[in-house]
Amino acid sequence: MVKEKKPKKKPGKRGRPSKPRKPKLQKIKVQAPKGTHDILPQEQKYWDKVRVIVGNIANNFGFGRIDTPIFEDVRIYIKGTGQTSDIVQKEIYTFKSKGGEFLALRPEFTPGIVRAYIEHGMRNLPQPVKLYSIGPLFRHDKPQAGRYRQFHQINFEIIGDSSAVSDVQIIQVFVSILKKLNLKKFYLYINSIGCLICTPKYKKILLGYYRQRLDKICPDCHRRFKENSLRLLDCKKEKCQKIAKEAPQMIDFLCDECHGHFKETLEFLDELEIPYILDPYLVRGLDYYTKTVFEIWEDKEGNSQGALVGGGHYDNLVEMFKGKPNPGVGAAAGIERIINSLKKQDVKIPEGEKPRVFIIQLGDLGKKKSLKLFEEFQRNGIRVGEAFSKPSIKSQLKIADKEGTEMALILGQKEALEGNIIIRDMVSGAQETVSLEKVINEVKRRLKK
Numbered sequence: 001m002v003k004e005k006k007p008k009k010k011p012g013k014r015g016r017p018s019k020p021r022k023p024k025l026q027k028i029k030v031q032a033p034k035g036t037h038d039i040l041p042q043e044q045k046y047w048d049k050v051r052v053i054v055g056n057i058a059n060n061f062g063f064g065r066i067d068t069p070i071f072e073d074v075r076i077y078i079k080g081t082g083q084t085s086d087i088v089q090k091e092i093y094t095f096k097s098k099g100g101e102f103l104a105l106r107p108e109f110t111p112g113i114v115r116a117y118i119e120h121g122m123r124n125l126p127q128p129v130k131l132y133s134i135g136p137l138f139r140h141d142k143p144q145a146g147r148y149r150q151f152h153q154i155n156f157e158i159i160g161d162s163s164a165v166s167d168v169q170i171i172q173v174f175v176s177i178l179k180k181l182n183l184k185k186f187y188l189y190i191n192s193i194g195c196l197i198c199t200p201k202y203k204k205i206l207l208g209y210y211r212q213r214l215d216k217i218c219p220d221c222h223r224r225f226k227e228n229s230l231r232l233l234d235c236k237k238e239k240c241q242k243i244a245k246e247a248p249q250m251i252d253f254l255c256d257e258c259h260g261h262f263k264e265t266l267e268f269l270d271e272l273e274i275p276y277i278l279d280p281y282l283v284r285g286l287d288y289y290t291k292t293v294f295e296i297w298e299d300k301e302g303n304s305q306g307a308l309v310g311g312g313h314y315d316n317l318v319e320m321f322k323g324k325p326n327p328g329v330g331a332a333a334g335i336e337r338i339i340n341s342l343k344k345q346d347v348k349i350p351e352g353e354k355p356r357v358f359i360i361q362l363g364d365l366g367k368k369k370s371l372k373l374f375e376e377f378q379r380n381g382i383r384v385g386e387a388f389s390k391p392s393i394k395s396q397l398k399i400a401d402k403e404g405t406e407m408a409l410i411l412g413q414k415e416a417l418e419g420n421i422i423i424r425d426m427v428s429g430a431q432e433t434v435s436l437e438k439v440i441n442e443v444k445r446r447l448k449k
């Protein structure tokens with residue numbers, strides 16, 4: 001709460017109390033919190049476009065929308081996202097509620113959706129269950145290009161199917177979204193990180209390799225060596241990348257099941273003619289992934305804002321929360337990053353439709369009747385422009401002209417008294433007086449022409 005300073009009462013010249021001074025408000029920084037951003041009206045066309053395309057594609061592919069709370073019990077993420085993930089270790093926003101619950105702002109969608117899937121008995125529905133979400137997420141990371149503390153994701157999950165076809169369908173959904181948005185180029189990177197049977201064996205071999213090179217890796221990699229060995233492979237530091245390049249690769253250690261699953265995934269992608277790049281160093285940052293992991297990047301060499309899309313298969317997440325094994329696959333795309341790429345690739349998004357008709361009012365009665373007329377146009381589904389706060393006809397005509405309006409409807413004191421209105425053709429300047437009662441039909445007729 002902003003504290004108001006109490007004004008001190010000072011005696012005036014002749015001992016009378018002087019006029020009380022206006023209390024001074026404590027100044028605050030007029031700035032959005034670090035790492036957050038406003039989405040201004042002129043930006044909304046990009047957001048609307050993304051939302052509409054995502055909604056249509058979700059519908060075509062048979063995904064139902066789910067909206068989960070933006071905060072959950074912190075244990076949902078500790079268990080789901082994983083104790084050793086960067087998100088839980090460094091980035092999660094947690095808080096204790098007034099009721100003493102330990103909560104976390106949503107840093108990713110999947111654990112909350114899996115929680116909802118179990119809580120609402122979706123296991124009893126025909127499987128798999130296909131769900132999608134759009135909304136804000138929160139991660140306390142160092143803000144930089146394409147990395148925010150509050151950002152928005154499009155998220156798709158298929159829960160209750162272990163087959164490669166679901167992995168491919170999730171990829172296909174994101175490729176379709178990016179294509180429909182007219183993003184000119186993007187690249188799919190894919191890998192398999194195995195399962196509970198083959199990954200531990202591979203990790204042992206990987207740790208053996210790194211044990212010989214501990215003096216050459218960064219402090220973060222030292223932590224990964226102890227806690228999350230697969231992530232040694234995707235360190236972005238140059239010296240660590242050199243070591244990762246020589247490391248043994250998971251693909252050579254996949255068990256038969258994982259090998260078959262990955263092979264099938266790639267065959268389906270070939271069938272769909274979705275090009276991909278095999279990336280043995282792609283491991284992703286979340287603890288629950290098994291088998292397929294993938295990312296979509298705007299550039300081949302990587303870029304400063306990071307991947308557009310990231311996702312993967314999870315065999316054990318549902319089971320980790322409760323009960324029976326129940327595999328799934330999911331992926332998410334950052335909307336801010338997609339919009340940055342659309343702008344970078346100069347993809348044009350048309351402006352929203354502007355009103356073709358503009359009401360111009362003069363005098364008190366003219367204004368009153370204009371308000372009513374505006375309301376009637378709304379009811380008839382015709383968008384009309386207005387500048388009710390401007391009193392002069394000149395300034396109103398100027399705005400109507402600037403907005404490219406085709407017709408101005410002028411309602412002055414005289415017209416209002418006589419129950420008439422002037423229709424002015426903004427191109428030719430021709431004017432005609434018509435009765436107020438008939439103006440909507442007359443405008444409809446002219447708009448149809």
Ligand code: AMP
Nearest residue numbers: 146147148151307308309310333334337
């Ligand atoms: P993740 O949930 O980390 O797998 O990320 C999936 C996608 O979300 C990424 O490919 C990005 O497009 C986006 N994303 C992740 N973190 C951020 C962030 N801090 N700021 C903006 N976008 C993000």
